[in-house]
Amino acid sequence: MMRGASADAYAAAAAVLPGTGDLGRVGQDLFGTADLLRSEPGLRRVATDVSLRGEAKADLLRGVLADKVSPEALEVIATAVTQRWTSGRDLSDALEQLGVVATVRSTGGDAGRLEDEVFAVGRLVQANPELRDALSDPARSRSDKADLVEGLLGDKVLPATVALVQQSLSGSHRTVAVALGAYQKIAAEVRGEGVATVRVARPLADDDRQRLAGALARTYGRDVHLNVIVDPDVLGGIRVEIGDDVIDGTVSSRLDDAGRRLAG
Template identity: 85%
Template sequence: MMRGASAEAYAAAAAVLPGSGGLGRVGQDLFGTADLLRAEPGLRRVATDVSVPGEAKADLLRSVLDQKVSPEALEVVATAVAQRWTAGRDLADALEQLGVVAMVRSTGDDAGRLEDEVFAVGQLVQANPGLRDALSDPARSRADKSALVEGLLGGRTLPATVALVRQSLSGSHRTVAVALASYQKIAAEVRGEGVATVRVARPLADTDRDRLAAALSRSYGRTVHLNVIVDPDVIGGIRVEIGDDVIDGTVASRLDDAGRKLAG
């Protein structure tokens, strides 16, 4: 989460992000620029140097990126580098986040599907040690990992989902799974939603899922998107995590409570 000057800088850059038209390309270009700033410490230092006038920094990035990125993406980058950032790494992180926003907007009415697909890929990575190791192996090139992602997801998911999973390989987050969880959170925020992680012993029927989503939405005053995880450790009932709140109605939880009361 951006704080202080970086939060204001992010808001300024977000204000010039287009609402429609070519957003997939814009997202890719912002990802590429974020990667460039992380890979080139000298460029990053100049781009975030508070002693250099904002317009001079914007002109520098325009000269570096001219004809390499779309005009819309270039405007976002120029606006971003002209701002003051609390920490040097915040600029690249902000451009990556804005790239995610652009990707989400590029899907239009399929944004909900994008959320579900990103969550599903994250669960797949966590549940499959072989895949997780392949995507985190420092001996494998990023191009090799991207090819693996394309082979796994290409034609089966939205192009924006593939783009987000590829970006999760950049190393900007601790793990691929953490990156995907962050991207899904951004997607929910773009749609004005909250996200609830629901753990159950067996899959929820559609009617139960709809009823739970409606109840949580009423409680939190906004639409809540459900991430349902079937967890064998849940003996029965349901556990819901939304933000810092935990609603634990599982049998295991009730047994633990009963045990503590008896022990007391």
């Protein structure tokens, strides 16, 4: 989350992010620029140097990126470098986040499906040690890992999902799974939603999902996207985590409470 001057800078750059057009291309261009700034510390220092005029920095980036990125992405980048950032890292992080926003917008009415797919891939990575190791192996090139993702997901998911999973390989987050979790939260914010992790002993029926989503929406004042995890440790009942709130109505929790009361 951006703070202080960086929050204002992010808002200024986000204001010129297009809502229509080839948003998939815009997202890829912003991802590429974020990666470039991370790999070129000299360029990053100049782009965030508060002693330089904003327009001079924008002209520099326009020269570096001319014919390499779309005009729409270049406008976002140029606006971003004219702003004041709390730290040099915040600029590249902001461009990556805006790339995620553009990628989510590129899916149109499939944004909810994108959220589900990103969550599912994150769970797959966490549950599969071989895949997790392959995607984090420093001996493998990022291109090789991206090809692995393409081969694994291919036409099984939205192109935008593949794009986000491939971006999660950039190393901007501690792990691929952490990156995907952050991307899903951004996707939810784009749709004006919250995100709830729901743990149950068995899959929820559609009616039960709708009732739960409706109850959470009434409680939190906005729609809530449900990440449902079937967890045998739950035994029965349901556990909901949304932000810092935990609603634990599982059988195991009730048994623990009963045991504490008896012990007391």
